[in-house]
Amino acid sequence: MSSPKELLRDEGVVLLREGDHPYSPEEINDLIALCQKLPRPGGIGQENRLGVGRILVDPVDIARGERGYAPATVEAPEIAQLILDIVASERAMAYWADCFGQEEVIVRRAQTNFLHQGDQVGWHDDHEANPEYMFSIVVGLTDEYTGGEFLAQITPDDQRRFRVNRGDVLIARAALQHAVDVVESGQRISLVLFTA
Ligand SMILES: O=C(O)CCC(=O)C(=O)O
Numbered sequence: 272m273s274s275p276k277e278l279l280r281d282e283g284v285v286l287l288r289e290g291d292h293p294y295s296p297e298e299i300n301d302l303i304a305l306c307q308k309l310p311r312p313g314g315i316g317q318e319n320r321l322g323v324g325r326i327l328v329d330p331v332d333i334a335r336g337e338r339g340y341a342p343a344t345v346e347a348p349e350i351a352q353l354i355l356d357i358v359a360s361e362r363a364m365a366y367w368a369d370c371f372g373q374e375e376v377i378v379r380r381a382q383t384n385f386l387h388q389g390d391q392v393g394w395h396d397d398h399e400a401n402p403e404y405m406f407s408i409v410v411g412l413t414d415e416y417t418g419g420e421f422l423a424q425i426t427p428d429d430q431r432r433f434r435v436n437r438g439d440v441l442i443a444r445a446a447l448q449h450a451v452d453v454v455e456s457g458q459r460i461s462l463v464l465f466t467a
């Protein structure tokens with residue numbers, strides 16, 4: 272069996288369950304309560320049907336600029352800060368630095384993705400927004416949905432599907448091609464950190 276670190280190095284993606292990541296069940300509960308309170312304007316582009324609650328915006332967002340969208344804004348900064356205090360605590364960031372083999376990990380952008388029935392995220396890699404991103408951290412906040420799997424193109428002929436449940440954390444290398452499949456029913460909520 273490969274360790275999570277080895278899987279991340281070899282395949283560019285790994286799904287971590289409770290106990291294998293730094294967030295306690297209580298922190299996950301607090302995160303979902305806070306994220307639910309965020310205003311949620313739409314995502315960019317026709318292939319991205321979702322609501323996005325902005326928590327931390329990156330002044331560099333190439334994909335957004337190329338598509339002619341105005342810079343993103345954090346609409347509820349007090350709630351956003353409470354979310355960051357949990358998800359990007361010193362302890363959590365030290366954990367991710369060790370996992371990623373970096374001296375330090377910095378959150379450059381953070382958002383909550385809200386996908387309802389019929390919503391999806393089209394194929395992309397996270398370098399399209401900023402080539403400085405190293406890894407994306409996707410925290411699952413809901414169980415009550417069908418469809419909505421995280422799709423990862425590991426190699427041209429190796430595509431994987433990951434179900435990111437409440438309390439799971441998926442890590443993906445920023446250069447990895449990925450998408451979120453159409454949500455068939457229910458609501459899929461995830462908290463995503465883009466790190467460098
Ligand atoms: O919500 C997710 O599972 C990841 C969505 C995504 O790829 C992104 O926001 O860049």
Ligand SMILES: [Fe+2]
Pocket residue numbers: 395396397407449
């Ligand atoms: Fe992404």
